[in-house]
Amino acid sequence: MNAMSDWSLVIHGGAGSIERHRLTEEQDSGARAGLTLALGVGSAILRDGGDALDAVEAAVRVLEEDTHFNAGRGAAFSSDGSIELDAAIMDGRTRAAGSVAGITATRSPVGLARRVMEASPHVLLSGDGAERFAREQGLATAEPGWFETTERRRQLDEMLARNVDAFDVDMKYGTVGAVARDRAGHLAAATSTGGVTGKRWGRIGDSPLIGAGTHADDRSSAVSCTGSGEFFIRIGVGHEIAARIRMLGEGPQIAADAVMAEVRALGGTGGVIVTGPHGEAIWSFTTPGMYRARATAAGVREVAVYGDE
Template structure:
């Protein structure tokens, strides 16, 4: 009987040792040697409010932006260079709420924010409330690489950028009719409440999207380094030098080579409260969940229950890509090491 019991224990021990732990999912194995993902903001983006010409313009600019970074990665360039190049394309376009297309504050000025983080070292830089820097993402990179600080704001951030030789523009450069008229419509809404029937679909869209609009990029290079960056003009009609999540490391931007990189877009106050970008990476590290599981839980469960709206783009250390948002749409695009391109606008 003793011999039989020992034999049964031995068999059980061998069975335990030879059992495959848990079935590997596609997200737990290497998918891409390098990859890049971008977003141009999330919000009430509906096809019925989009002309075919404007839709095409967004699609073409998203493709241009993602290809810019992809070419750098393909040729062995760093993820930071790829992120900067892709975001430059969107910052230089009036289509997006960043750089040239930045929205207006209540005082009818443009105040821009940006941040960058490198997953290899956890080094980071950010600027908030700049008014003259043509490409705020480059200012964030200068803060990261050439200062002892992480976040600079206002006139000081503008002065720092000028001293570092970045391109400085007259504030009039950032003026666009589209954004200025959007501000005026929102101000009009504050002055008088109109009946719903009196509002056009585009008017409604202005009001709903006043809290949204950001551009971002996450890239994984051939050396296994992840970089995430985010740039924005902030919230239309914002007052008192309001700052959202975009320049806040851990809320709007986060990168860690051990887990993933994340760039956020949406109602910034909620992304700050939920420390959204870092929470995704933390779930992967501490709960050992996949990128898709972490992004879904944070955006669809935690952020939604908190009352926040928006989305994220993310890329894990294995080159897996995630788009996650709880709004009607999000401008987004990605490319992997096989050159496969995805460009989307609406929720599908």
């Protein structure tokens, strides 16, 4: 996938213990349908000459509305039964970025992250302050019940029944994200998540942290991550991939594989999606599967779930 392409889009819906025997037929087909829809929405923007930034936001918004994924509606429950959402977006042209953490009422966390980037002097807003900003900006809200699904509640109840201090160590219900290169050669990345099932104390993972779970720089790459957030934070995965490409001259696939090997060596698991200045559209993951899809101007169109696809 390293051939030159004048636009490219890669999306993910999380990496983890995603195996054929673990997913029902409905879960498999539903996830593929969601990825296909998000890929189509983002690709249409790029095909028509639109911005990478608009494409990644639009693709992630689709996945936030889809209950098959752990972002927005269908997000994972914290240990206390609440839902706290995180998101980020970054523009590779200027390295402008916006992110939010601990969101509970804004319907599209990635939409709020973009507004933070464009309409505030800050990069990262959290909790009540972020929600106040969202209201001032007139963004759509939703009652807490709108984000909840019975399947995610069951997952929390099952986990707590085994161990009151448990959390989703297998990272089965992952983050969503998108990276793109547009026809003007600009890159962008966006990520959105409900975190991990059973998280406590207002835990924040890598997704809203610029340079860790989300990163874009026209000089090197656009990256969105999913997996064991604590390890991605410690390594600074998004920036590390970019640095290898820019400083060492590595291709996106080689850089991504090297950094994911580093994550694994520390004890973490997960995956990344990456695009580069030449329209490369790649992924790298160390888990049994990753919900993923990609499309390019060169005619590539692929949707996959399991590691052997």
